[in-house]
């Protein structure tokens with residue numbers, strides 16, 4: 001069970017030395033109880049207290065790293081039920097299923113789809129992160145053959161080996177030694193054998209309750225049993241496959257882990273979203289992204305589907321208390337010369353990436369003055385008094401852009417057309433031009449000026 005703030009306080013040195021950054025040990029204890037700080041910040045805590053508190057202050061959802069190197073994927077470590085309470089920590093993993101019943105060429109094509117799935121959005125690289133190899137054939141040889149193609153074709157991509165046959169698992173997992181794969185398929189019939197293989201190859205074990213409705217009781221009993229066999233890193237599957245069951249079980253699992261600190265369910269959740277109908281599959285994946293899945297298995301890769309689920313994942317896993325922002329500076333787009341246009345906007349990441357993308361689309365080399373407005377978009381920053389005529393004028397004067405350009409024309413976003421006169425008053429010798437309201441109007445606007 002989680003300790004209360006007062007119980008934690010009793011274990012602290014009680015010197016109020018402030019080395020942890022909090023004014024008192026009690027304040028620190030309260031934050032620890034809410035999982036909003038780390039015990040490591042107190043340098044004077046005793047070993048005995050550390051041991052007692054370590055377990056209590058460990059994240060309720062076990063942190064697990066899947067794969068190795070640059071493509072390694074962190075899962076778990078979640079501490080809240082609702083994103084607005086703090087933040088969701090480790091974005092869910094999307095994995096493409098590859099069935100071992102496919103031909104070699106079909107498997108290679110699927111691998112290629114995973115390797116080329118990456119897109120860039122708001123400065124972040126988003127992709128289908130992993131491959132789930134399915135032993136649909138029930139044949140060890142075919143499973144091994146498909147695994148070999150994946151191990152060779154996508155050596156850096158984390159792999160989930162899906163089989164409930166220990167013999168097939170043992171044959172295939174050898175190909176991913178030292179790559180921290182997930183061996184998915186431990187259930188009440190094979191737990192000992194699968195745990196043995198996971199331990200031997202230092203892999204994560206995927207544990208599943210019966211799809212027929214074993215549910216969370218069966219799952220908790222299984223994780224306890226497997227833990228007693230020496231396997232600590234697990235991902236869990238309640239057996240839910242229908243949308244409403246996934247939503248219910250994922251919620252119950254997260255609630256048990258966070259609210260009750262119930263360790264048998266304190267593991268990342270794996271969700272199988274595959275459907276024949278792409279739109280339906282997307283909707284199942286969306287439920288998983290929004291409600292607590294750490295891994296979502298997909299049957300196919302389509303660009304529209306990726307865009308929808310990548311965007312949702314990115315939105316849900318950004319910290320709501322920290323606006324996404326870019327550095328304040330004058331960005332050069334293309335190779336601008338002293339006659340090139342100068343545009344100004346705010347430093348909200350999405351604004352910057354959309355505006356800079358549209359300037360790039362125009363093929364008119366330009367200067368983009370990005371002003372620090374604490375990560376707010378144009379209208380919000382204007383309404384908050386952070387994107388005002390005096391602040392814009394001061395920013396332009398201090399930016400040094402006057403050394404780079406010969407002209408004295410500043411293009412402002414159409415949404416703040418109202419500022420044009422007052423900027424001209426404050427920026428002596430400058431002409432202010434009102435640009436388009438929406439960024440998608442920028443290419444035509446810039447091109448019309450050079451025509």
Ligand code: SF4
Pocket residue numbers: 012013014015016017018019020021022023024025028041042043044045
């Ligand atoms: S560093 Fe430790 S002893 Fe000092 S105030 Fe913080 S909790 Fe108390």
